[in-house]
Amino acid sequence: MNLNTITEIKRPSSANDIYGWREGYAWLAGGTWLFSTPQIGTDTLIDLESLRWPALQVSSDGLEIAATCTIAELDRFKAPADWAATPLIRLCCHSLLMSFKISNAATVGGNICMSLPAGSMISLTVALEGVYTLWPRDAKPRNVAAIDFVTGNHANVLSPGELLRSIHLPANALSKRFAFRRFSLTHLGRSAVLLIGTQAVHSEDLLLTITAATARPMQLHFDRVPVATELRDTIQAHISDADYFNDVHGSAAYKRHLTYYYAEQIRAELQHGPPA
Ligand SMILES: Cc1cc2nc3c(=O)[nH]c(=O)nc-3n(C[C@H](O)[C@H](O)[C@H](O)COP(=O)(O)OP(=O)(O)OC[C@H]3O[C@@H](n4cnc5c(N)ncnc54)[C@H](O)[C@@H]3O)c2cc1C
Incomplete structure (x- = not known):
């Protein structure tokens, strides 16, 4: 839907370009929820796509998922053979009420930050003992265990303007x-x-x-x-x-x-x- 309260869209090349967070600002990821309902209190969208974070990075420590990785990109991920739990990724990507159009736009971070009970990116990352990296606006980055992030229906530990940057899934959990x-x-x-x-x-x-x-x-x-x-x-x-x-x-x-x-x-x- 058209959001007729929006007067500005920012496309930063770095999250540090966004300072002086105020009411009316909102991070824009895939926009599948943001554009599905009126956003009366929002006048400025800050597009995360322009940050160009690499979607998926494999290392001996595990898998790093950028918050901006789409659910479709995660669904296509080819994992190292010894990560026995990786079929869970597909199962959770297919556990949403979503057409291919939505899953090509919806992001892993957007799903987690929505913090709905049926958020299957939450199910996946909690089960695989994920750790989220959060970027507050005016403080140092902090890590939060996935199990501690969501606090209730559509509620989480993010403070105003705080950004979910990435999700780390440890290799030992991926091997289970x-x-x-x-x-x-x-x-x-x-x-x-x-x-x-x-x-x-x-x-x-x-x-x-x-x-x-x-x-x-x-x-x-x-x-x-x-x-x-x-x-x-x-x-x-x-x-x-x-x-x-x-x-x-x-x-x-x-x-x-x-x-x-x-x-x-x-x-x-x-x-x-x-x-x-
Ligand atoms: C047809 C349809 C079906 C859906 N089915 C489901 C479902 O089955 N289960 C479910 O849980 N949800 C569902 N949703 C809700 C929602 O679309 C998804 O949760 C989706 O994953 C949101 O991702 P997005 O990237 O589009 O987020 P957006 O719509 O861009 O953002 C969602 C919210 O998260 C914030 N946000 C996004 N990324 C970040 C970030 N990195 N850091 C901080 N804040 C951030 C935004 O400011 C906004 O408040 C559905 C939506 C639609 C339209």
């Missing part, structure tokens, strides 16, 4: 085994529940990440794969009924039910290997 479960009320619809379990190489541990069902991501770590009752008790102890997210994509009670159902499937899969 994984199990993935997702449910959506409609085919290709927004996720009602998205759970990912990972297990380190030569280990019996389980890292369970619960997203979409809850307003913010939840993560549970077990030193060894628990028995079914221990898993249920731990989820119950850490996630209260009020943490489940109620919306048109499913009631809180329904999402709670699916969380336990899929958590048990993930537990069994990582304990006994994938189903034949």
Whole structure:
């Protein structure tokens, strides 16, 4: 849609060109959300594309994803062969209510900064133990663990004008085994529940990440794969009924039910290997 409150679009070549942040400014990434709804309080868009950050960089430490990397670019990523968890990238890129037109424009950073429960770039980067690099306007860059970034539905730790610069996925997390479960009320619809379990190489541990069902991501770590009752008790102890997210994509009670159902499937899969 046309945003008729916008009077200026800035195209900086460096983020440092933007100082004196004020109300009315907004970073523009792919614009898929920004242009989908009136932005009454915004008069200036600051286009991140002109910063020309390299989308994806592989090193022995892991994968560096620029916030401006599009979901389509990430979907096409060819990973080193020993990163066993990389099929998760595709699965999460396809876990959005998005046509190819949207996924060619929507960015990984935009999805994370929107901080919606169904933000599957959040699910991916939390499950793979990501660390976000944030650039505040008037302070030094800071790193935040992906699990600590989203604080609620459409809420996160960013301060005004603070920019998400990049996401680091460590090589050891990318090398893990994984199990993935997702449910959506409609085919290709927004996720009602998205759970990912990972297990380190030569280990019996389980890292369970619960997203979409809850307003913010939840993560549970077990030193060894628990028995079914221990898993249920731990989820119950850490996630209260009020943490489940109620919306048109499913009631809180329904999402709670699916969380336990899929958590048990993930537990069994990582304990006994994938189903034949
Ligand atoms: C048809 C359709 C389907 C969608 N389906 C889903 C879905 O299933 N799940 C879901 O989670 N979302 C969904 N969305 C919402 C949204 O489009 C996506 O979350 C998308 O990934 C946003 O990315 P973008 O690059 O287009 O962000 P933009 O629209 O450009 O920006 C979104 C917000 O994030 C801020 N922002 C962007 N990048 C940064 C950055 N690097 N640092 C700081 N702030 C930043 C912007 O200022 C803005 O407030 C959908 C949208 C549409 C139109």
